[in-house]
Amino acid sequence: MTERLSRRRLFGVAGAGAAALGVGAAAGVVGERTLSPEPVANAETAAAVPFHGAHQAGIVTPAQDRMHFVALDVTTSSREELQDLLREWTVAAERMTRGLEAFEHGAVGGVPEAAPKDTGEALDLPASALTLTIGFGLSLFDDRFGLADKRPAALKELPHFAGDDLDPARSGGDICLQACANDPQVAVHAIRNLVRIGFGKVVVRWSQLGFGRTSSTSTSQATPRNLFGFKDGTRNLKAEEAAELEKHVWVQDGEDQAWLAGGTYLVARRIRMHIEIWDRTTLLEQEQIIGRDKGEGAPLGQVKEFDKPDFDVAGEGGLPQIPATAHIRLASKEALGGVRILRRGYNFIDGSDGLGHLDAGLFFVAFMRDAHKQFVPMQRALSTQDEMMEYVEHTGSGLYAVPPGVGSGGYWGSGLFTGSP
Amino acid sequence: MISTPARVAVAGIGLATVAVLAACGTKTPQEQDKGGAIAVEASDDACKVARTQADAGTITFEVTNKGDRVTEFYLYAEGDRIMGEVENVTPGLTRRLIVEVHEAGEYQTACKPGMQGEGIRDAFKVTGQADKQVGTDTKLADATKSYQRWVNSQTGALETKTAEFVNAVKSKKVDQAKALYPVARVYWERIEPVAESFGDIDPKIDSREDGVAPGEKFTGFHRLEKDLWVTGLRPDSAAIADQLLADVKDLVSRAETLELTPLQLANGAKELLDEVATGKITGEEDRYSHTDLWDFRSNVDGSQAAVAALRPVIQERDASLLTTLDERFAAVDKVLAKHQAGDGYKLYTQLTKADIREMSEAVDALGEPVSQVSEVVAGQ
Numbered sequence: 001m002t003e004r005l006s007r008r009r010l011f012g013v014a015g016a017g018a019a020a021l022g023v024g025a026a027a028g029v030v031g032e033r034t035l036s037p038e039p040v041a042n043a044e045t046a047a048a049v050p051f052h053g054a055h056q057a058g059i060v061t062p063a064q065d066r067m068h069f070v071a072l073d074v075t076t077s078s079r080e081e082l083q084d085l086l087r088e089w090t091v092a093a094e095r096m097t098r099g100l101e102a103f104e105h106g107a108v109g110g111v112p113e114a115a116p117k118d119t120g121e122a123l124d125l126p127a128s129a130l131t132l133t134i135g136f137g138l139s140l141f142d143d144r145f146g147l148a149d150k151r152p153a154a155l156k157e158l159p160h161f162a163g164d165d166l167d168p169a170r171s172g173g174d175i176c177l178q179a180c181a182n183d184p185q186v187a188v189h190a191i192r193n194l195v196r197i198g199f200g201k202v203v204v205r206w207s208q209l210g211f212g213r214t215s216s217t218s219t220s221q222a223t224p225r226n227l228f229g230f231k232d233g234t235r236n237l238k239a240e241e242a243a244e245l246e247k248h249v250w251v252q253d254g255e256d257q258a259w260l261a262g263g264t265y266l267v268a269r270r271i272r273m274h275i276e277i278w279d280r281t282t283l284l285e286q287e288q289i290i291g292r293d294k295g296e297g298a299p300l301g302q303v304k305e306f307d308k309p310d311f312d313v314a315g316e317g318g319l320p321q322i323p324a325t326a327h328i329r330l331a332s333k334e335a336l337g338g339v340r341i342l343r344r345g346y347n348f349i350d351g352s353d354g355l356g357h358l359d360a361g362l363f364f365v366a367f368m369r370d371a372h373k374q375f376v377p378m379q380r381a382l383s384t385q386d387e388m389m390e391y392v393e394h395t396g397s398g399l400y401a402v403p404p405g406v407g408s409g410g411y412w413g414s415g416l417f418t419g420s421p
Numbered sequence: 422m423i424s425t426p427a428r429v430a431v432a433g434i435g436l437a438t439v440a441v442l443a444a445c446g447t448k449t450p451q452e453q454d455k456g457g458a459i460a461v462e463a464s465d466d467a468c469k470v471a472r473t474q475a476d477a478g479t480i481t482f483e484v485t486n487k488g489d490r491v492t493e494f495y496l497y498a499e500g501d502r503i504m505g506e507v508e509n510v511t512p513g514l515t516r517r518l519i520v521e522v523h524e525a526g527e528y529q530t531a532c533k534p535g536m537q538g539e540g541i542r543d544a545f546k547v548t549g550q551a552d553k554q555v556g557t558d559t560k561l562a563d564a565t566k567s568y569q570r571w572v573n574s575q576t577g578a579l580e581t582k583t584a585e586f587v588n589a590v591k592s593k594k595v596d597q598a599k600a601l602y603p604v605a606r607v608y609w610e611r612i613e614p615v616a617e618s619f620g621d622i623d624p625k626i627d628s629r630e631d632g633v634a635p636g637e638k639f640t641g642f643h644r645l646e647k648d649l650w651v652t653g654l655r656p657d658s659a660a661i662a663d664q665l666l667a668d669v670k671d672l673v674s675r676a677e678t679l680e681l682t683p684l685q686l687a688n689g690a691k692e693l694l695d696e697v698a699t700g701k702i703t704g705e706e707d708r709y710s711h712t713d714l715w716d717f718r719s720n721v722d723g724s725q726a727a728v729a730a731l732r733p734v735i736q737e738r739d740a741s742l743l744t745t746l747d748e749r750f751a752a753v754d755k756v757l758a759k760h761q762a763g764d765g766y767k768l769y770t771q772l773t774k775a776d777i778r779e780m781s782e783a784v785d786a787l788g789e790p791v792s793q794v795s796e797v798v799a800g801q
Contacts, residue, residue: 159635160631162631162632162633162634162635163631163632164631165631274695274698274699276698276785276788277695277698277699277788279792280691280695280788280789280791280792281691281792282688282792282795282796285688301517301518301519302517302519303517303519307517310507310516310517312493312507312508312509312510312516313505313506313507313508313516313517313518313519314503314505314506314507314508315504315505315520315521316502316503316504316505316521317502317503318503318506354774354778355702355703355777355778355781355782356778356781356782356785357781357785380635383634384634384635390695
């Protein structure tokens, strides 16, 4: 069973890789449709996800299969231009999540003498559960736009973690936009058009494509596998756990800046995986590093995937079944004083590294109420004790404050501009 | 990459896993022994085990705490050897313990209300016989002995060369220290997996600056490397040098008593090549001195020594793998030989992108067959 599953995924990877690299996105989609075990456009994966709401979509929304993430720097020095851009983005984003062009008659049907306002590659494609989620980086709250006094207290630089090899060209940014969809072309189209709308006001700092989700955010979803071949996110926070989401994800009223109530924080980490080395590691060692068995995904010492890990069970000689350095132990709420985060990461392969290896890994994206109280202690434990560190390297990093959802007629981040500048 | 304490445990795991993990390998114990799980009702003054006999193989206990005190449950073999245990069973909870028992015999169950003392014991009988893979092969035993002798020859040289390097640093002979730095590291890099099996030593001797955990001090070879090549010797360089020698001596004495398994040898051979691929090929290891190729050569030497010790076993069980290994080691040697300069090697910064790629490909080609050695040694 394991073998069949992994082969399917492998083929999916190949198809998505082509699309992701921009080697001809259309060909990639065709490949995906041909090779994927399920047809892409079934009712559920093609449907639209509502844009408006108390929280932004793309956080507890059941994780879609594809993502395109972009971090931008604001180049205009005008507060009004920034505000206008956020308004314009919101309108276009809402339209695209309904499966429409970024502008009415944007791709075709406009003035023939003008360049089309929508780039057109998503014509005929369904909404594909597209969600667009915005976040604001620390650098936006400097003195350029009079936003310094709007900076949330918990929006401060992440510390250096042991083994970090962060590339400034893959880190930070004033604004981030996350597009997730079940069709890679739909996600790419959304980012491309939002970037285009921003020309002259923002520039792309870095971007990342993800071809396959590595987390479930709903109990209705099966747990996917990461590039180590293991099920990832079995114990993730799920949309169905409302009380836990309030506790671990949503910034509460009066907790920090008023504009952020109902919002959250997004931590992005580009984690390069040395998959070639991993692949030469014995199954025994792989399972010890993760703390789960590879086939079923059960915690060591247990039988089924969703059996609760028991960190107090020991085997012969009194050695713990789940080793002290196992990933699932170190990242567990049990080891971290109850801390949980909502993970929403994606597998990536960005071509090759010039040394005959795939530049592959996990684009870790997680949402939480306070990164410094949740992600930081978790990553401190992992970076110093996790066996897995031998096989991974963090090469990019970002922390963004994610504003709450937008009501009808509202716009992204409007709360930043209330009151005097 | 090596520098985190995490690295260490990998090697450690190798040891423990063989016995404990049979229960959690690929075959999830979905098919439990015919009798199903054995219920254990633990209270503050009783330990009721529903069945007191089971077939050898996977035995599952479901332990429910019906008492008011936190309890734990054990299965002991003769002489109170722990076969499996579950701790911290709080009142009202049911917890599962899956134990692999290979041999028939008299065992004991025990509940320990309050998690202390001898516990409430009862006899537990295991019948029949389960398959057990034990490496009693004399060739395997010879292999570990032969490798151990080689390790001891290397640790001796490591101590001597490190002392020379340390003396040069302390007498502020910078040029001499720079020349001795890659030489001392040769012996370190050859036996690195051995060092890693002692969790605390490796980070002290070989951490890179970005690998130092918060609250820990940047010490060891790479700290002195930075002093010599970048900042110039600092007021505490001599103290760091003394510490390095003390840590190396600690390693040498501990290595003498180390007992390795054949599987550890095989894993060590693989890990050394991992080191090359992630640290040396990228020029990350010796980022100030750029003497990465010396380390590269030494890692490959270490890997080859472990494979050489296992040679008779591989020859007997998979002769074609041995042929491949010989070819691929020779191919790596050939690539490295191109970059020899005097008694040592070119600096990493003198290599072209094509040179680096060629080395990477040769190491990858070697890494795959080396990773198969553990399977051959395990004999499955």
